[in-house]
Amino acid sequence: MSNTSNRIFAFIFFTIVLLLLLWMPTWTKINVGDAPGVVYSPPWIGFLIILVGLAYEIFRPSLNLKRDTNWKWILAGGFLFLIILTMIFVQEIWMPYKHGYSVFGMKSFEFPLGSSNISIWPQLLWDFLNVHFTDTTVLALLFGTLFLTKSTPQTSRSYKFILIGAIIFTAFLMFGHFAFLIFNIDPTGGYYSRFTRIELLSQYWFQWAPPFLFARPSVIF
Helix, strand or coil: CHHHHHHHHHHHHHHHHHHHHHHHHHHHHHHCCCCHHHHCCCCHHHHHHHHHHHHHHHHCCCCCCCECCCHHHHHHHHHHHHHHHHHHHHHHHHHHHHHCCCCCCEEEEECCCCCCCEEEEEHHHHHHHHHHCCHHHHHHHHHHHHHCECCCCCCCHHHHHHHHHHHHHHHHHHHHHHHHHHHCCCCCCCCHHHCCHHHHHHHHHHHHHHHHCCCCHHHCC
């Protein structure tokens, strides 16, 4: 039974991560335009490694999905879920209130960005795919769930792959952020340039919080 639960858990998150990777080319066209350098940039190697870890869990279950009663990990998982809830609140409640639109309306946007071609989507679909279905949400959901279990990288090879992948992804993002913030070099080919340094810095904690908040690199080995 436990192996069945592990395989279901791994399959669900494998599907989520795979869909994220498949969605990224479209997300890039919406937010950056035709920029292959963003879609095929080094950070996404991390998510490929996460996929390997989840696939490994499907065939060789090793996670301990029993609920952890340690308050440190419960708070860690709760914090990551709070990140997701905060994003949902801001996008679905605060932004419509502030800008006076309905989440049940329609959203028009350029696709690809800068092409003058206008596409129209339901606002809820736009919010779900373009705002909520992101690396931050996926990592927060994955690690938030793992933190509530007794799984550890020391006892689970699949967890080790997942954590290494998240660290690689985050490390490349850190490099990109600092390259732009300090040297004004945009390694994404245009995405960072859309923001001021202050705006980018205010977003930065969302990028590193999921994998690094409580998962210390020293526990990998």
